[in-house]
Amino acid sequence: MAFPYRLFLLCSLVSTVGLVSTLGNFNSADAAVPGCPIPALSRFQRHKVARGETLDSIAQRYNLNPATIIDMNPGLRNGGLTVGSELQIAPYNGIVVEVPSGQTWRQVAAKYKVRADTLFEVNGCQQNPRMVFIPSGNTSPNRPVSASVAPAGREASSSVSISGYPLAQAKTVGLPYGWQTNPNTGEVFFHSGVDLLAPVGTPVEAIAPGTVVFAKDQGTYGKLVIINHSGGLQSRYAQLDSIKVSVGQQVNKGDLVGTVGTTGQPTSKQPHLHFEMRASSDLGWVAKDPKDYLKSSR
Numbered sequence: 001m002a003f004p005y006r007l008f009l010l011c012s013l014v015s016t017v018g019l020v021s022t023l024g025n026f027n028s029a030d031a032a033v034p035g036c037p038i039p040a041l042s043r044f045q046r047h048k049v050a051r052g053e054t055l056d057s058i059a060q061r062y063n064l065n066p067a068t069i070i071d072m073n074p075g076l077r078n079g080g081l082t083v084g085s086e087l088q089i090a091p092y093n094g095i096v097v098e099v100p101s102g103q104t105w106r107q108v109a110a111k112y113k114v115r116a117d118t119l120f121e122v123n124g125c126q127q128n129p130r131m132v133f134i135p136s137g138n139t140s141p142n143r144p145v146s147a148s149v150a151p152a153g154r155e156a157s158s159s160v161s162i163s164g165y166p167l168a169q170a171k172t173v174g175l176p177y178g179w180q181t182n183p184n185t186g187e188v189f190f191h192s193g194v195d196l197l198a199p200v201g202t203p204v205e206a207i208a209p210g211t212v213v214f215a216k217d218q219g220t221y222g223k224l225v226i227i228n229h230s231g232g233l234q235s236r237y238a239q240l241d242s243i244k245v246s247v248g249q250q251v252n253k254g255d256l257v258g259t260v261g262t263t264g265q266p267t268s269k270q271p272h273l274h275f276e277m278r279a280s281s282d283l284g285w286v287a288k289d290p291k292d293y294l295k296s297s298r
Contacts, residue, residue, distance in 0.1 A: 039124030040133035043091040044072075049081050058087065068093045068136070094135040117190045118286055162233055163295045164207030164253055166275050167260075170296040171196040174272045177289045191267070192287040193236065193276035194294070200271045202260040204237050206251045207293065215243050221274070222264025225257045232280035235293075239264045239274045 047058060055076070059066045070076045072088040109116035112134050123132045174195040181187070206227055213234075214226035223240035241261025245251060260273050277293045278285035 037121060037124065039126065040091050040094070040122050040135075041096070041131060042124070045089040045091075047087045047089050049083055049085050049087065051083050053081065055081060058089075062089050063092075064090065065093050065136075068095075071095050090133070092135060094133050097132055097134055115286070117192060120190070162208045162229055162231075162235075162277075162293050164205075165294055165296040166204050166207050166235075166237060166257075166273060167196060167198055167202060167296075168205070171198050171273075173197070174270055175267055177287075177291065190287075193238070193274050194290045195267065195272040195274050197270055197272045198260045200241055200260055200262060202273075203256055204240060204258045204260060204273055206253060206255045206257050207235055208233075209250075209252050210235070212245045212247055212249045212251060212257075215245050215247050217263070220265040222266075223258065223261060224264075227251060227257070234278040234280070234285055236276035236278065237273060238276070239266050239272070 045062075047062075049058070055066045055069060058081075059069055062069075068090055069087060072090050076087075109119050112119075114135060119132070119134065122135055174197045175191055177191055177194050180189055180191045204225075208227075208229050210227040210229040212225060213228050214224060216224070218224040218238075221236075221238040223238075223243050225237045225240065225243055225245060227235050227237075229235065237257055239261055240258040240263060243258045244256045245258070251257065260271055262271055266272065266274070275290055275294075277288045277290045279288050280286075
């Protein structure tokens, strides 16, 4: 399964200053890509400066670095805060960049030291955005850290070890995790999980104890089950033929969650389970290489 990381048509990004003034023209409807989070540029807030507020106090209120607020409001470089003025507040630390042509998303990711798949999701999986938000990964000293959310730009770490296998027996990998090239079209995409070849109807099992947080159709994922585990980790079971669990249900390792199918938009014609592991971060659930978690004991 390739979605949501089809990156072959994406434009280049060049850093610029003062673009936030044009955010009001951003059409959030264009960013409504099924299976992707709301784009960062659609999540900006406006803050009206009150008497007695300082740049530091506003930054603390929104868990941002003061530099992020200045970058989003270039007029602050020319003077202090003005009572009654409105500031653009980003959802997290980062910068806004313009989108001319020329580079690929992988080149942009290397330039800004951001994972290309994360950059794609942060911007709503749009193929041709005019402006994008580049998360900086700088941690605000006031950002709260919980068991399920990692510091800004970082993935959750845990002493909890997850090791299991979603099928009764180890299966052949039809498509591995990472950057892939479609042999039919030549398009390059990021495969966010691993495809395990198995006949339709094969039982699919939870790889570890957890709570079911999603259990229904989801765009190109088809019938999808998502389970949250301890330590800010999450497993996803996609393109199922049937779903055997419900949201809120507690499951144990080895419990039946569904059966292998061909729903959604599978990458190959061979029936398989699309399986993902993700780690929580303040940028969302970041894809991890499933091979670090998959271990068949049978």
